[in-house]
Every structure is written in C-alpha cells, then in structure tokens.
Amino acid sequence: MPKSSSKKEKPAEELTYEEALSELEEIVATLEEGQSQLEEAIRLFERGQALAARCGALLDAAELKVKQIAGEEVTDFEEESE
Amino acid sequence: MLTSSHKAIILTPMQPSLFPSPVPQTFTVSKLTFHIRKLLEENETLQDVWVQGEVSNLSRPASGHVYFTLKDANASLRCVMWKTSAARLSLSLRDGMEVEVHGRIGVYEPQGQYQLYADQIRPLGEGALFQEFLRLKAKLEAEGLFDPARKRPIPEFPRRIGIVTSATGAALRDMLNTLRRRLPLAEVLLAPSPVQGSEAPPALVKAIQWVNAQAPDVIIIARGGGSIEDLWAFNDEQVVRAVAASRAPVISGVGHETDFTLCDFAADLRAPTPTAAAELATQTTIQDLAETIANYQLRIINHAVNLIVAKRSELASLVSQLRYLSPERRIQSELQRVDDLSRRMVSSLIHQIALQSSQVKGLARRLEALSPLAVLARGYAVVTRKDDGRVVSRVSQVKAGASIQVRVTDGVFDAEVDERSE
Numbered sequence: 391m392p393k394s395s396s397k398k399e400k401p402a403e404e405l406t407y408e409e410a411l412s413e414l415e416e417i418v419a420t421l422e423e424g425q426s427q428l429e430e431a432i433r434l435f436e437r438g439q440a441l442a443a444r445c446g447a448l449l450d451a452a453e454l455k456v457k458q459i460a461g462e463e464v465t466d467f468e469e470e471s472e
Numbered sequence: 473m474l475t476s477s478h479k480a481i482i483l484t485p486m487q488p489s490l491f492p493s494p495v496p497q498t499f500t501v502s503k504l505t506f507h508i509r510k511l512l513e514e515n516e517t518l519q520d521v522w523v524q525g526e527v528s529n530l531s532r533p534a535s536g537h538v539y540f541t542l543k544d545a546n547a548s549l550r551c552v553m554w555k556t557s558a559a560r561l562s563l564s565l566r567d568g569m570e571v572e573v574h575g576r577i578g579v580y581e582p583q584g585q586y587q588l589y590a591d592q593i594r595p596l597g598e599g600a601l602f603q604e605f606l607r608l609k610a611k612l613e614a615e616g617l618f619d620p621a622r623k624r625p626i627p628e629f630p631r632r633i634g635i636v637t638s639a640t641g642a643a644l645r646d647m648l649n650t651l652r653r654r655l656p657l658a659e660v661l662l663a664p665s666p667v668q669g670s671e672a673p674p675a676l677v678k679a680i681q682w683v684n685a686q687a688p689d690v691i692i693i694a695r696g697g698g699s700i701e702d703l704w705a706f707n708d709e710q711v712v713r714a715v716a717a718s719r720a721p722v723i724s725g726v727g728h729e730t731d732f733t734l735c736d737f738a739a740d741l742r743a744p745t746p747t748a749a750a751e752l753a754t755q756t757t758i759q760d761l762a763e764t765i766a767n768y769q770l771r772i773i774n775h776a777v778n779l780i781v782a783k784r785s786e787l788a789s790l791v792s793q794l795r796y797l798s799p800e801r802r803i804q805s806e807l808q809r810v811d812d813l814s815r816r817m818v819s820s821l822i823h824q825i826a827l828q829s830s831q832v833k834g835l836a837r838r839l840e841a842l843s844p845l846a847v848l849a850r851g852y853a854v855v856t857r858k859d860d861g862r863v864v865s866r867v868s869q870v871k872a873g874a875s876i877q878v879r880v881t882d883g884v885f886d887a888e889v890d891e892r893s894e
Contacts, residue, residue, distance in 0.1 A: 407657060408631070411765075418768050421775040431779050438772040445765045449758055452656040456648060458639070459663045459682045467639075467662050469648065 402440035407448045414441040502581070509579035512586060518577040523549060523588060524596060527569045532558075538565065542573060542588065550587035551575070557591045562730065563699065570596040595699060605707055609734055612709070617716045618737040624721040626741055629756040630689035632659045634720060636679040639664035643696040643725075643746035650750035654757040661686050667695040672705035680714040680722075690753050691718055693735060694725040694746035706733035715739055725749025848881040855879075858886065867892055 402410060417438040420426060426434060458467040499507065512518055525542035532538050536555035541548050551573060553561075565571070575590035594602075612618060633651065637644050639662065651658060663679035666672045676693070683691055693715060695703065705711060706726045715722050715738040724739035725746040736742040743749035840846065844854060855864040858875035870876065870889045878887050 411761075414765070414768050418771050418775075421772060421779075424775075424779075428779070428783050431776070435772055435776040439769070442765050442769040442772070446762065449657065449762050449765070452758060454648065454652040454656045454658065454660060456660040456662060459661050459679075459686060461682055462685070464661070464686065467660075469645075 399437070402437070402444040405441070405444055407445060410441045410444045410448070414438055414445065417441065501584075505579065505581045505584055508586075509581065512577050512579060515577075520574075520576065521588075522572050522574050524570070524572045525549065527565055527571055528567050530565060530567045538590075540565070540567075542571075550580075550585055551590050552587055553590040553593070561593060563593065563595060565593065572596055595701065597701075601700065601704065605734070608707065608709055608712075609737070612712060612716075612734065612738070617712065622716070623740045626721050626723060626752060626755065627689045629761075630655075630658060630753060632661060632686065632688040633753055634661045634663065634683035634686065634688035634691035636663050636665055636676060636683055636691060636693045637695060637746070638667045641667070641696050643694050646696075646747045647692065647694060647725075647750040650747050651754060654751065655754040656758060657761070658754070661688055668698065668702045668705055673708035673711050676705060676708075676711045677714040680711075680718055684719050688720050691720045691722045692725060692743075692746070692749045692753055693722055693739070694743075694749050695727065696746060697728045697731070700731070703727045703731055703733055706735040709734075711735060712738045723749045723752050845881065848879065853878050853880045 400409075405413070417434050421431060421434055421438070456467040456469065457464050523542060525544045525548075528541045528543055528548075530538070530540040536558060538553040538558045540551050542551050543549070553575075563571075571593050572595075573588060573590045574592040574594075575588045577586060578589050579586045609618075616622070635644065635647060637647070644662070648660065651660060661683055663683040665675040665679040667676070680691070680693065693706075695706065703726055706724075712734040715724070715735050721740040722738075723741045723743055724733070724735045725743035725748055726733050726735055727745075729744040732742075741752055743752050848854065856862060856877045856879070857864055857870065858877050862869070864870055864876060870892065872889050872891055874889045876887050876889060877884050
C-alpha cells in the first residue's frame with residue numbers, strides 16, 4: 391500500500407526528481423492494483439499527473455552540475471571554454 | 473652443421489688452380505654474396521634479434537613498406553619493415569625516435585647490403601617496462617585484485633558521478649560533453665589529478681580517495697590516448713590498489729581501445745576510451761527517463777479512464793437495482809389493494825341492499841295482507857259517520873236517520889241509518 395493520504399504530502403513542485411519519480415511509481419502501482427476507493431483513485435490520479443509534470447519539468451531544466459574536489463573542499467568547477 | 477657446410481664451400485675451389493702454390497680462389501659476385509647471405513641467415517642469433525638505436529632516413533613509399541636506418545654514435549643499420557608488419561605497428565615512427573627493433577638480418581643481394589628485416593618496433597625501455605608490467609600484473613592477480621567476482625555492477629541511473637582525471641585534458645571535456653548530452657540530471661564531482669609523470673601516481677591515489685569520500689554512485693578514472701609511458705601511472709601498484717579498494721564502483725577509460733593498463737583489470741568495468749567510460753556510466757539517459765515518465769503518465773490516464781468507465785457501469789447497475797426496489801412499486805401495490813378493498817366494499821354493499829330490499833318486499837307483502845282494504849275485498853265494509861268521519865264499530869254510535877258513509881273495496885257510497893237494533 392502507498393503512503394496514506396493522511397501522511398503530509400509535499401507539493402509536487404518542491405520534490406526532487408528522485409522523490410517525484412519514486413512517488414509516481416508508487417501511484418502507478420497502487421492504481422493498477424485497483425483496490426483504491428474512487429475518491430482516493432481520483433486524488434492519486436491528480437497527484438500522479440502533477441508528479442509526472444514535475445519530473446518532465448526537471449528533465450527539461452536539467453543542467454550538468456560540475457564540482458571540483460580537493461581533499462574535503464568541494465567548489466564549483468569552471469570549465470575552460472573551447 | 474652450419475660450420476661444416478660452409479667449410480666445404482670454402483675448401484672447394486671454383487676452378488682448378490693453375491699454380492702449384494695455393495692462391496686465393498675467385499668467386500663471382502653473386503656467389504660471394506650468396507655465400508655471405510647464407511652465413512648471416514644461418515646464424516640463429518642474427519635471425520631473432522632486438523636492436524636498439526635511433527630512427528633516421530625514415531621513408532614510407534606508396535607500397536606500404538617502411539624503410540629506415542637505425543643508428544647510434546658509431547654505426548648504422550639499414551632496416552625494412554614489410555607492409556603487413558608495418559600495419560601492426562602500435563607507435564608512430566618518427567626520425568630521431570629511440571626505439572628497439574626486432575627482426576632478422578638478411579642480405580639484399582642487388583646492392584650487396586645487409587639489413588634488418590623488422591617485424592616489431594617498440595619505444596626504448598618498453599621491454600623493461602613490459603617485464604615490470606607482467607610481474608606486477610601476476611602479483612596483483614595472485615592477490616585476487618582482478619577477480620571477476622569482485623566486480624560490482626555499475627548503477628543504471630547514477631546521481632553523482634565522480635571523475636578522476638586531468639582538469640585540463642581533452643578527456644575531461646569529452647566526458648563532460650557526453651554526460652551533459654546523456655544525463656544532465658547528474659552531478660559531477662571532479663577530483664583533478666595529474667595523469668602522467670612521477671607526481672601522477674600519488675595524486676591519483678589521493679583523488680580516488682577524495683572522490684570516494686563524497687559518496688558518488690560511480691567513479692570514472694580516465695586519461696586520453698598517449699604513448700605507453702604516458703599511460704604508465706595507471707600501471708602503478710598504489711593506483712591499482714586504490715582502484716580496487718574504491719567504495720564506489722570504478723569505470724576505467726584510459727588511452728585508446730588497444731591500450732590495457734592494470735587499472736583496467738582492477739576496475740569494475742573497463743571502457744575503451746574516456747568518452748566510452750562516460751557512456752557506460754550513464755546507462756539510463758535523460759531520453760530514457762522522459763520515456764519512462766510519459767509511459768507512467770499514459771498508464772495513469774488509462775487507469776483513470778478505465779476506473780471511471782467501471783464506476784459508471786457499477787453506478788448504472790445500482791440505479792437499476794434501486795429502481796426495482798423503489799417505493800413506487802409499493803405504492804402501486806398499495807393502490808391495488810385499496811382498489812380491491814373498495815371493489816369488495818361496493819359489492820358487499822350491493823349485496824346488503826339486495827338483501828334489505830327483499831326483506832322490505834316480504835314485509836310489504838305481509839303488510840298488504842294486514843291491510844283493511846284486503847278485508848273489504850272479501851265483502852266487508854267500513855262505515856264512518858258523515859259528520860265527523862269516525863269509524864262506526866258499535867250500533868250505539870249512530871241514530872236512525874244519521875248520514876253515514878260506507879266504504880267497500882272499490883269506493884264509497886252514502887247511506888242513511890234506517891233503524892237501530894241492539
């Protein structure tokens with residue numbers, strides 16, 4: 391069973407890609423089990439749509455982050471332009 | 473065997489001697505050259521020899537064969553390498569290069585020139601390096617560092633990718649471009665390190681440890697192509713041990729496809745090049761992820777549609793059940809009962825009336841029988857006094873001469889009392 395709806399749910403826009411994806415996977419699995427009440431199913435459906443949109447937006451906006459490590463120090467890495 | 477055969481040649485004169493004293497025999501040039509050639513070619517040492525020297529007069533005509541002279545301070549040696557061997561050369565030969573050449577000594581008879589027919593060429597010193605490479609490989613192999621059972625799977629969807637390479641090399645640029653194209657969602661942790669020279673091995677070891685401290689999902693250790701000496705840091709024992717000890721799985725991408733280093737053996741996965749290493753580190757690409765999301769979305773929508781269809785038909789069946797159980801039906805049946813009762817009521821009323829009326833008829837008949845008129849019909853008459861209309865039932869009620877009225881069955885007539893008798 392998925393997280394109960396009573397559990398505090400973060401707005402989809404605040405989730406990381408991982409969080410959104412794993413919740414989306416859960417929702418798909420729950421819906422496909424077909425055990426949920428209609429009202430719950432509709433809520434899951436809407437939540438699933440929001441999560442999918444969030445994932446898509448994150449994919450669209452993704453930019454490779456490159457950091458440089460020296461010992462314990464982690465700094466942004468400036469690439470040389472080509 | 474060799475000595476006996478050429479002694480025989482030397483001792484056999486070309487012609488019978490004209491002089492009694494022994495004189496040098498005369499050979500034809502061809503004979504002599506052939507003889508020299510045999511001498512050289514039958515010498516086992518000269519037929520399997522490594523020669524060290526500097527390359528000069530390098531020439532590569534269209535035939536594909538390679539011609540050069542190998543020289544040192546005091547001598548030079550003509551060398552030829554046939555096309556088929558030249559194609560297998562792993563280094564690019566240049567004038568001035570110090571090399572070790574393997575081959576056999578032969579004679580090119582038209583020019584009376586002995587030369588080395590080369591089949592392998594390696595940079596100077598590589599022989600010793602290679603021996604060291606083999607020794608270390610055997611040692612580490614015996615320790616189980618290269619055991620296939622130690623190899624860990626590379627995660628399909630890494631979030632953090634550690635890279636150990638030179639911060640300035642083309643290899644890094646190629647890898648970042650590849651990662652940017654395939655999985656821009658990832659975070660790259662670069663631990664820069666020199667990748668050649670004597671400072672490279674300790675720096676590489678440190679870099680591997682630093683990057684591990686940041687808990688990456690996978691580490692790429694890479695270097696672009698170069699000569700075998702350039703790649704040598706990746707055969708360093710401490711570097712190889714650091715790769716084997718890495719907490720995160722390691723992909724090695726050192727040099728070109730044909731280069732193998734000990735790091736490759738110790739790594740969990742060997743990639744032929746740095747770019748290939750970046751590809752192997754990102755088995756799931758952003759395109760795959762987008763496809764997965766789209767697929768989930770489709771499944772959710774399908775499911776929602778199916779659910780609504782199912783709920784709707786469930787509802788329809790409940791509505792029809794409800795209709796069947798509706799009070800309307802009961803009302804109908806109650807109405808029917810009322811109708812029924814009223815019908816029964818009416819018919820019983822009719823019955824009552826009929827009963828009553830027949831009783832009335834009976835009574836009427838009995839009444840009729842009691843009627844005085846019926847008595848009149850039998851011949852009796854009713855006499856009444858004319859003056860007051862009273863019925864005369866006694867003689868005393870009349871006087872002679874009094875007017876009376878006599879009623880018979882079909883009417884009345886007047887009469888006068890004649891005489892009274894008592």
